[in-house]
Amino acid sequence: MDDPDSEVRRKVIQALGGIGDRDAGPALVKALGDEDRQVRWEAVLASQNCGVPPMLLPRGLCRRPRHRKNPLIAGFLNFLLPGLGYGYIGKWWGIMIFQIDITVTVWLFKTTGETDTYSVLFPFYLLLAAHAWYITKMMPEEVP
Secondary structure (H helix, E strand, O other): OOOOOHHHHHHHHHHHHHHOOHHHHHHHHHHOOOOOHHHHHHHHHHHHHOOOOOOHHHHHHOOOOOOOOOHHHHHHHHHHOOOHHHHHOOOOOHHHHHHHHHHHHHHHHHHHOHHHHHHHHHHHHHHHHHHHHHHHHHOOOOOO
């Protein structure tokens, strides 16, 4: 069960499930938190044959590693350079927002000066940072 190869762990769990040994229950509950999703699925299937109570399955599965983007990083990147946070979370339109931001910033800087440019753009940067944070917070976890 501690082998680094996930295929070996999966085969061990299948064998335990095929045997139906009730002493394998703790090992199967531990395997529910494995990093590989195939190993976790085999542990769910094998636990039915080994007498693991169904109420332990959600507790074991919630211990699995989570893979998701960090909302704070997405918000911070979008505040520094609007569009960069969207690119971090995999949104294709992040590059479009980045291009629009560069164009508007250069145009405002040329027409109104430095102070006015930053005072006009700062609220938009905050809004885009909050939006990237929110989108990332609502994203489902990634399948490893």
